[in-house]
Amino acid sequence: xxxxxxxxxxxxxxxxxxxxxxxxxxxxxxxxxxxxxxxxxxxxxxxxxxxxxxxxxxxxxxxxxxxxxxxxxxxxxxxxxxxxxxxxxxxxxxxxxxxxxxxxxxxxxxxxxxxxxxxxxxxxxxxxxxxxxxxxxxxxxxxxxxxxxxxxxxxxxxxxxxxxxxxxxxxxxxxxxxxxxxxxxxxxxxxxxxxxxxxxxxxxxxxxxxxxxxxxxxxxxxxx
Ligand code: CDP
Numbered sequence: 173x174x175x176x177x178x179x180x181x182x183x184x185x186x187x188x189x190x191x192x193x194x195x196x197x198x199x200x201x202x203x204x205x206x207x208x209x210x211x212x213x214x215x216x217x218x219x220x221x222x223x224x225x226x227x228x229x230x231x232x233x234x235x236x237x238x239x240x241x242x243x244x245x246x247x248x249x250x251x252x253x254x255x256x257x258x259x260x261x262x263x264x265x266x267x268x269x270x271x272x273x274x275x276x277x278x279x280x281x282x283x284x285x286x287x288x289x290x291x292x293x294x295x296x297x298x299x300x301x302x303x304x305x306x307x308x309x310x311x312x313x314x315x316x317x318x319x320x321x322x323x324x325x326x327x328x329x330x331x332x333x334x335x336x337x338x339x340x341x342x343x344x345x346x347x348x349x350x351x352x353x354x355x356x357x358x359x360x361x362x363x364x365x366x367x368x369x370x371x372x373x374x375x376x377x378x379x380x381x382x383x384x385x386x387x388x389x390x391x392x393x394x395x396x
Pocket of ligand 1: 181182183185186203267268269271296297299300352
C-alpha cells in the first residue's frame with residue numbers, strides 16, 4: 173500500500189508522514205529531502221543548471237543514501253551525512269529552481285518508485301499523488317495558514333542555530349509555493365482524489381490520529 177502525502181512548504185507533511193509510517197509499520201520516504209540533497213550538491217559543485225552536459229555528468233556520479241535509525245532519517249550524498257545541512261535556508265532558497273529541472277526529477281522519481289516496490293510506504297512531497305504514484309491507495313493534501321507554516325519553519329531553523337524573522341519566512345514560503353505550483357514539470361497540485369487536511373489548528377497528535385483513522389478504514393475496506 174502507498175500513502176501519498178503532498179502539500180505546500182512547511183504544512184506539516186513530513187512530521188505527520190514520519191509518525192504515520194511509524195504507527196502503521198510502513199517505510200517512510202521524505203522526497204523533499206531528496207531534492208534538498210541534490211540542491212546541496214549542485215551548490216557545492218557549482219553546477220550550471222543550464223549546461224545539460226555538466227548536469228548529466230554530475231548526475232552520473234551523484235549518489236544518495238537513506239539510513240533510518242530510530243526516529244531519525246539520515247541522508248547521505250556521496251557518503252557525506254547532509255541531514256542537517258539540507259534543512260538550512262540557503263538550500264530552501266535554491267531547491268525549487270533545482271527541482272524544476274526535468275532530468276533531476278526523472279532521476280529522483282526512479283529512485284522513489286524503486287524504493288516503494290512491493291513494500292508498504294508513506295511518501296511525502298509535491299507530486300506523489302499526481303505523478304509518482306497516481307494510483308496510491310490513500311492520498312492526503314496537507315495545508316496550513318502562511319503564518320503557522322512560517323512559525324514552524326522558524327522553530328526548525330532555530331534548532332539548527334539560524335535566526336530569521338517571521339515576515340522573511342512568510343515571503344520565502346510564498347515564493348517557493350508559487351514557483352512549485354507554476355512550474356511546467358510535475359507542479360504542486362492537489363490530486364482530484366486526495367483528502368485535504370488543514371493543520372493550522374491541529375496538534376501533531378491530532379493530525380496523525382486523523383490520518384491514521386482514514387488509512388485504517390481503507391485497510392479494513394481492502395480486506396472485505
Ligand atoms: O519541508 P518543506 O515542506 O518546506 O519542503 P520539502 O518537502 O523539503 O521540499 C523542498 C522542495 O523540494 C519543494 O519546495 C519543491 O520545490 C521540491 N520538491 C519537489 O519538487 N517534489 C517533491 N516530490 C518534493 C519536493
